[in-house]
Amino acid sequence: MERISILGFILAIFYFITIELACNAHTHIGNDILSEQEALIDFKGGLKDLNNRITCENGTGFVISINLHNPYPRENVYENWSYMNLSGEIRPSLVRLKSLKHLDLSFNSFKAIPIPQFFRSLKNLLYLNLSSVGFSEAIPSNFGNLSSLQYLDLSSEYPNDINFGYSNDFLLYLGMDYVNLSLVGSQWVEVLNKLPILTELYLDGRSLFGFILSPSFVIFTSLRVISISSNQFFSMFPKWLLNVNNLESIDISYNQLHGRIPLGLGELHLQYIHLFENHNLRGNISQLLRKS
Numbered sequence: 001m002e003r004i005s006i007l008g009f010i011l012a013i014f015y016f017i018t019i020e021l022a023c024n025a026h027t028h029i030g031n032d033i034l035s036e037q038e039a040l041i042d043f044k045g046g047l048k049d050l051n052n053r054i055t056c057e058n059g060t061g062f063v064i065s066i067n068l069h070n071p072y073p074r075e076n077v078y079e080n081w082s083y084m085n086l087s088g089e090i091r092p093s094l095v096r097l098k099s100l101k102h103l104d105l106s107f108n109s110f111k112a113i114p115i116p117q118f119f120r121s122l123k124n125l126l127y128l129n130l131s132s133v134g135f136s137e138a139i140p141s142n143f144g145n146l147s148s149l150q151y152l153d154l155s156s157e158y159p160n161d162i163n164f165g166y167s168n169d170f171l172l173y174l175g176m177d178y179v180n181l182s183l184v185g186s187q188w189v190e191v192l193n194k195l196p197i198l199t200e201l202y203l204d205g206r207s208l209f210g211f212i213l214s215p216s217f218v219i220f221t222s223l224r225v226i227s228i229s230s231n232q233f234f235s236m237f238p239k240w241l242l243n244v245n246n247l248e249s250i251d252i253s254y255n256q257l258h259g260r261i262p263l264g265l266g267e268l269h270l271q272y273i274h275l276f277e278n279h280n281l282r283g284n285i286s287q288l289l290r291k292s
């Protein structure tokens with residue numbers, strides 16, 4: 001154990017030197033960069049392992065990307081949990097990395113710590129992947145100040161409650177598979193309809209149920225992928241999907257949809273539709289996919 005942590009420490013120093021060489025500005029080292037380096041060292045200090053994936057902006061040395069997702073294939077991890085080997089503490093020094101745009105901590109085992117509240121202050125983030133990080137407590141209901149995010153992936157293997165009040169005008173990708181959305185309830189369509197350029201939506205797994213309501217008006221004009229499989233929808237096929245002109249992929253498998261599949265799917269530019277394992281969906285395939 002001792003030997004491992006000494007080795008880790010030496011690696012950390014070595015790695016820091018490498019980062020310095022790789023990331024520093026050629027012209028000058030400003031105080032801002034020194035402060036980012038301190039923040040980075042402190043942030044690394046909290047972690048039990050690192051896979052050397054921190055990227056700095058060319059020319060300036062500011063940290064723009066931290067990618068610590070678990071590199072091992074899922075099969076390996078499920079067979080042997082020691083492959084989940086990044087854990088430890090996520091320190092607030094992260095907030096001092098003012099240029100950070102991309103943060104990926106996915107598929108690691110930060111068990112028993114809540115999602116840090118200070119994530120809200122990472123204002124410049126464009127990409128945040130906290131999928132299967134193993135955070136223990138409810139996801140903060142409000143990512144409030146993350147107003148530039150384009151990609152938000154909170155998909156989880158461990159169900160988490162969430163009261164999703166987040167909206168911004170730039171979100172392209174929202175992944176919340178296996179997040180417990182029962183607090184949002186049947187309002188989920190209305191809530192997500194407020195994301196004007198949302199392109200990919202993943203809400204698979206367990207927690208949504210009942211009717212799939214129609215939004216009061218459909219502005220999902222950019223939506224290309226919707227995946228809401230393995231929930232407990234007891235509903236007719238949501239007809240409003242036929243008005244989402246850019247749809248390419250629909251997955252509503254493993255629900256309890258019933259009734260006739262509406263005509264008109266042929267008008268969409270669908271490449272993929274998955275309706276497997278529903279209650280009693282009916283339709284005539286040659287009529288369904290026919291263009292009028």
Ligand SMILES: *[C@@H]1O[C@H](CO)[C@@H](O)[C@H](O)[C@H]1NC(C)=O
Nearest residue numbers: 022055056057058059064065
């Ligand atoms: C930084 O510059 C190097 C060498 O010029 C290049 O290979 C690399 O892709 C650049 N990285 C970024 C993030 O632009």
Ligand SMILES: *[C@@H]1O[C@H](CO)[C@@H](O)[C@H](O)[C@H]1NC(C)=O
Nearest residue numbers: 076079080081082083084085
């Ligand atoms: C899991 O992997 C570790 C490291 O490779 C190894 O030491 C351990 O024996 C493995 N455990 C099992 C149950 O295979």
Ligand SMILES: *[C@@H]1O[C@H](CO)[C@@H](O)[C@H](O)[C@H]1NC(C)=O
Nearest residue numbers: 049050051082083084085086
């Ligand atoms: C844990 O990560 C380190 C490098 O980050 C790697 O060398 C080691 O083999 C990993 N352990 C397992 C069990 O995969």
Ligand SMILES: *[C@@H]1O[C@H](CO)[C@@H](O)[C@H](O)[C@H]1NC(C)=O
Nearest residue numbers: 069106107129131151153173
């Ligand atoms: C987030 O990370 C997971 C696991 O590493 C990956 O499967 C998923 O595609 C990532 N999400 C995005 C939006 O890139």
Ligand SMILES: *[C@@H]1O[C@H](CO)[C@@H](O)[C@H](O)[C@H]1NC(C)=O
Nearest residue numbers: 117118119120121122144145
């Ligand atoms: C969010 O932004 C508001 C206004 O810019 C600011 O007053 C507040 O402190 C910020 N909250 C966090 C958690 O950064």
Ligand SMILES: *[C@@H]1O[C@H](CO)[C@@H](O)[C@H](O)[C@H]1NC(C)=O
Nearest residue numbers: 159161180181182183206207
């Ligand atoms: C989801 O959350 C609700 C309300 O907090 C709770 O009653 C329900 O048991 C949760 N479902 C799962 C699968 O954890």
Ligand SMILES: *[C@@H]1O[C@H](CO)[C@@H](O)[C@H](O)[C@H]1NC(C)=O
Nearest residue numbers: 283284285286287288289290
């Ligand atoms: C399905 O629709 C086609 C075209 O309208 C029609 O020829 C066919 O008889 C229908 N099949 C059934 C089983 O209703």
